[in-house]
Amino acid sequence: MRQHIVAGNWKMHTTPAEGFALAKDVIAQSAQAPNNVELIICPPFTHLSDVAKAASGTRIRLGAQNCAMWADGAYTGEVSASMLASIGVDYVILGHSERREHFAECSAVLLKKIQQALNHNIRPILCCGERLEERESGQHLEIVDGQIDSIIRELSADQMQQLVLAYEPVWAIGTGRTATAQQAQEMHAHIRAVLARRFGTMQAEQISILYGGSCKPSNATELFGQPDVDGGLIGGASLKAADFIAIAQALAG
Ligand code: PGA
Numbered sequence: 001m002r003q004h005i006v007a008g009n010w011k012m013h014t015t016p017a018e019g020f021a022l023a024k025d026v027i028a029q030s031a032q033a034p035n036n037v038e039l040i041i042c043p044p045f046t047h048l049s050d051v052a053k054a055a056s057g058t059r060i061r062l063g064a065q066n067c068a069m070w071a072d073g074a075y076t077g078e079v080s081a082s083m084l085a086s087i088g089v090d091y092v093i094l095g096h097s098e099r100r101e102h103f104a105e106c107s108a109v110l111l112k113k114i115q116q117a118l119n120h121n122i123r124p125i126l127c128c129g130e131r132l133e134e135r136e137s138g139q140h141l142e143i144v145d146g147q148i149d150s151i152i153r154e155l156s157a158d159q160m161q162q163l164v165l166a167y168e169p170v171w172a173i174g175t176g177r178t179a180t181a182q183q184a185q186e187m188h189a190h191i192r193a194v195l196a197r198r199f200g201t202m203q204a205e206q207i208s209i210l211y212g213g214s215c216k217p218s219n220a221t222e223l224f225g226q227p228d229v230d231g232g233l234i235g236g237a238s239l240k241a242a243d244f245i246a247i248a249q250a251l252a253g
Contacts (some may be wrong), residue, residue, distance in 0.1 A: 005040065007091065019051065061090045064091070085120035093166075110151055161206070217237070
């Protein structure tokens with residue numbers, strides 16, 4: 001049975017005080033989410049310490065939105081995986097399309113970040129997804145295949161077991177335009193086939209693949225109803241505790 005996961009990517013939103021209040025709201029409402037759903041919130045770095053204290057002893061897991069590709073040293077502005085682990089971070093989002101686009105993160109960099117996270121028992125949530133023109137030209141499967149394959153071929157089966165994947169079509173992120181349930185299922189099944197090619201079907205069946213891109217309470221049930229969609233990576237809708245929990249409720253049953 002694959003783990004069901006709903007993760008909130010807060011991006012560069014909220015002040016620390018607002019973020020702390022939002023985390024408290026999510027914690028307060030978390031009992032309304034099905035027990036078998038892993039609830040993760042990923043606030044900005046400045047909020048993590050306080051949110052970690054509030055989340056300690058609750059079911060809420062903490063994620064960061066990035067980590068350094070180096071262990072430590074003279075890298076001004078960077079935050080290492082060991083620093084994150086020391087304050088109780090369990091997950092880290094890596095390879096989000098916004099980081100690929102604005103910070104030129106490529107597979108070689110992502111692989112180093114994944115290794116750093118894994119070295120400190122932080123589970124990477126590795127994102128992939130095609131741009132609109134790539135989908136329109138029918139290259140979407142190939143593009144995503146390339147994004148994933150270049151990384152997973154360097155990982156051992158044990159390491160792979162710690163990863164969560166997130167399919168986020170770039171054209172659906174923050175646009176209000178969601179992939180249809182069929183488009184999501186087609187891609188998730190494709191990703192699982194890529195995983196099976198490298199690690200075998202049994203292991204591929206155990207890996208959670210999340211959908212992200214304008215996921216909200218009104219469309220979550222249909223998306224999560226697909227056999228290969230194991231939950232969501234939620235941007236905008238994770239900034240309201242009630243919406244975030246309502247999305248998790250779509251994984252009931
Ligand atoms: P969105 O963002 O839900 O606001 O589209 C998803 C994401 O970027 O992770």
